[in-house]
Each structure stands twice: as C-alpha cells, then as structure tokens.
Amino acid sequence: MALATTGRAEAVTYSVDQVLPFDPIGEARRNWELNDWRATDAMSAATSITRANQLVMARINEALAPFDLTFSRFEALALLHFTRRGSLPLGKMGDRLMVHPTSVTNAIDRLERDELVRRVPHADDRRTVLAEITDEGRRVVAKAADALADIEFGLAGLSAETLRALDDAIFTLRHDAGDFADEESR
Known part of the structure; x- marks a missing residue:
C-alpha cells in the first residue's frame, strides 16, 4: 500500500490503483505466523477492514467529485435533509455524525460557501447556531445520493447476503465498542 501525501501534513491518501503481484495482507499474515506473533486473525481482519x-x-x-462534495459533506447534507425542519444545531450534528465539532464546523463552512447550507440563529436559544439546508442543497444531496446508489456505495459486486453479513459483523463490533447503547436501534 503506497502512501501518497497531498502536500498537507494531515492529508494522506493511499494508492488504490497499484496492483501488486501478491496479497500484502496475506504476506503479513504469513510473517506474523512465522514469527509466532499473537492475534494473527485479528491483525489480518483489522488490516483488511x-x-x-x-x-x-x-x-x-x-462518485461525489462531480458535486464538489466529500463524503463528510455529503453526510452533513443528508442529515439536514432528513430532519423535519431541514436544520440542526452544529453540536447535535457532530453527535449524530460521530465527529469532532471542528469537523462539523469545517464541513458547514464549505457547504455554506457553496450555498448548500446557511447558518441561522436558533429561535429559542441565542447561543445556538443552526445549519439549515438550502433548496440547492436538497437538489445536490438527492443527485449525490443517486450517484452513490449507482456505485452501491463502493461495494458493487458483493451479494445482498454478503452485505448483510458484513453489516451485522460490523454492527456487533460497533455496539461492543460502545458506539451506541441500544442494540435494538436497527
């Protein structure tokens, strides 16, 4: 897996185009086994994930590039689209998206610059600022959702059964890690 930096210290991308003549994760597994290192299956699964x-x-x-969106900005727009009023406090967005408040601020800054959302004062709490989706934001997020559906969110080629098994396994991992409390929330 070749690293390619994009010029900023925090931005690192990984090669997805390079085709190796061998499976590097399989090779790592063999090396772990040869060295009698523990948790080989867990290492292989974590590296594969x-x-x-x-x-x-x-x-x-x-798929989102034609809309000038990243996945984090798409998720913010989708979250706003799904709300009853089309708006949420930035803090609540961070909680729902499970990201740091700075990440929400950065996403909303960019979406506001692109006129897909606007910041509005909360009607009942002067200290709270809401992000509100615009009509253009609703149009863009719907088209972007279609583009993601067209590529099956990057998972095209996996059967419905495999997708459900993968989702179930990761659901269990997330629940057991304390990602959410209510196991019945599905």
Whole structure:
C-alpha cells in the first residue's frame, strides 16, 4: 500500500490503483505466523477492514467529485435533509455524525460557501447556531445520493447476503465498542 501525501501534513491518501503481484495482507499474515506473533486473525481482519475502507472511500469520493462534495459533506447534507425542519444545531450534528465539532464546523463552512447550507440563529436559544439546508442543497444531496446508489456505495459486486453479513459483523463490533447503547436501534 503506497502512501501518497497531498502536500498537507494531515492529508494522506493511499494508492488504490497499484496492483501488486501478491496479497500484502496475506504476506503479513504469513510473517506474523512465522514469527509466532499473537492475534494473527485479528491483525489480518483489522488490516483488511482498513484497506477496504481506503478502497470504498476512494470510490465514494470519486462518485461525489462531480458535486464538489466529500463524503463528510455529503453526510452533513443528508442529515439536514432528513430532519423535519431541514436544520440542526452544529453540536447535535457532530453527535449524530460521530465527529469532532471542528469537523462539523469545517464541513458547514464549505457547504455554506457553496450555498448548500446557511447558518441561522436558533429561535429559542441565542447561543445556538443552526445549519439549515438550502433548496440547492436538497437538489445536490438527492443527485449525490443517486450517484452513490449507482456505485452501491463502493461495494458493487458483493451479494445482498454478503452485505448483510458484513453489516451485522460490523454492527456487533460497533455496539461492543460502545458506539451506541441500544442494540435494538436497527
């Protein structure tokens, strides 16, 4: 997996185009086994999940590029689109998207610059600022959602059964890690 920096210290991308003549995760597994290191299956699974995330995110971001969106900005727009009033406090957005408040601020800054959202004061709490989706934001997020559906969110080629099994396994991992409390929330 070749690293390619994009010029900023915090922005690192991973090669998705390079085709190796061998499976590097399989090679790592063999090396772990040869060295009698523990948790070989967990290492292989974690490394596979990490690599799969890189591949899926590259496909998602490619599908969103025509809309000048990243996945994080798409998620923010989708969240606002799904609300009853089309607006939420920025803090609540961070909680729902499970990201740091700075990430929400950065996403909303960019979406506001692109006129897909606007900041509005909260009607009952002067200290609270709401992000509100615009009509253009609703149009763009619907088209972007179609583009993601067209590529099956980067998972095209996996059967419905495999997708459900993968989702169930990761659901269990997330629940057991304390990502959410209510196991019945599905």
